[in-house]
Amino acid sequence: MSVSTAAAAQTLCAPLPVLGSEVIVPLVTGGEVGYAALDYAASAPALQRVWDDVAAYAPYYGSVHRGAGYLSQLSTDLFENARRTVAEFLDCRADDQLVFTRSTTDSLNLLAAALPADCQVFVFETEHHASLLPWKDARVTYLDAPRTPRQAVATLESALAGRDPHGPALVCVTGASNVTGELWPVRELAAAGHAHGARIVLDAAQLAPHHPVSVRDLDVDWVAFSGHKLYAPFGSGVLAGRADWLRAAEPYLAGGGASRKVTRRQDGGVDVEWHESAARHEAGSPNVIGAYSIASACKALTEAGFDTLVAREQHLVEKVRTGLADVPEVRILSLFGDDAPRVGVISFVVDGWNSSHFAAALSAEYGIGVRDGLFCAHPLVRTLLGSDPRSQGECGAPEAAPGEKSLNAIRVSFGAGTPDEHVDRFVTAVRELVTEGATWTYRTEDGRCVPAV
Secondary structure (H helix, E strand, O other): OOHHHHHHHHOOOOOOOEOOOOOEEEOOOOOEEEOEEOEOOOOOOOEHHHHHHHHHHHHHOOOOOOOOOHHHHHHHHHHHHHHHHHHHHOOOOOOOEEEEEOOHHHHHHHHHHOOOOOOEEEEEOOOOHHHHOOOOOOEEEEEOOOOOHHHHHHHHHHHHHOOOOOOOEEEEEEOEOOOOOEEOOHHHHHHHHHHOOOEEEEEOOOOOOOOOOOHHHHOOOEEEEEHHHOOOOOOOEEEEEOOHHHHHOOOOOOOOOOEEEEEEOOOOOEEEEEOOOHHHHOOOOOOHHHHHHHHHHHHHHHHHOHHHHHHHHHHHHHHHHHHHHOOOOEEEOOOOOOOOOEOOEEEEEEOOOOHHHHHHHHHHHHOEEOEEEOOOOHHHHHHHOOOOOOOOOOOOOOOOOOOOOOOOEEEEEOOOOOOHHHHHHHHHHHHHHHHHOOOOOEEEEOOEEEEOO
């Protein structure tokens, strides 16, 4: 590290406190080490602030929208205040709706169920399966992977130019790739979509934890993300945006909370009047703790300041990229090139290594948790690896023995809670494994590479 880089690093903020930062794990070679959680893109550890807020609320747990008692009223206020907090975090428009869901996947499936009849959907093959697969009831056009942001916009414009201009259309695009971490030209894609009469939904699962997301500034029609990527516990998500398609659609789930009035008909049937608010798609007892935890995370990130968080994360990105560049056997995967802006998500392959074997050695011998496989983005990873994106593959490591070539990759990801030491240990571990090999023997078990015992 240069003197100027070292000086700059000293001015960066400290990592935000997260759960699990003091977890100690055993090493197969003997001894123990602090766990280096470098799989944020799958699930980021919960912020300590979020956990403390949830613990403070837990004794006051009560039903929502249904009770006259004090705890029910308190929980209802907390739930609806969480909705407002998240809407402010996303800079939603005044007439937007914000629906609490289970995850990004759930959010996009909800929107898919609300599409108008005969809607055309345009989606790049580079999307996470949560964005790629929900549109089964629509006319879907899958777009080839672009190699520059400009090509992404041009590809979309060309596809939209050939569509039926009178019918509804939707463009689905990621904000930051869950494979390469690269930022997509969301504002330009939204402009292209709107110019051709299409709406756009932003998959912000990998963007919202790393960068501010403004629905107004990006001019997207909807945004979806998951709480467990945003330093909140599992089981909560958000879909926010235009209300008209959501109000016109049948409820995502039929049941209590979604219905305003239910009456019996003389013929013995049932008539239902559904809510037009977000409650229309929130049937059942809502996940109050999940909603509250997302709101708490939004507050914590806002108070920490995204400028500060982004600066620190980019410092870590450069550490990883510089360290991997010094290992000739390592190839970082990229769509838009080495200079493309990205969040703290980097995927790579290592010559001579099965990716599952490499990831297993990082865990067992160094206490480092990364992910290997196809990252629920099979067509994209296969394109990046130079194979046919239409070929089939499992969402994980194929059954290749240690040392055998495998058609998957390794992903390291980090964020607001990652200390420098974890990144430094990772870079050192990669260098040692490539130059010296694994210390332990590994075998394949249920499609995974594990230490032999």
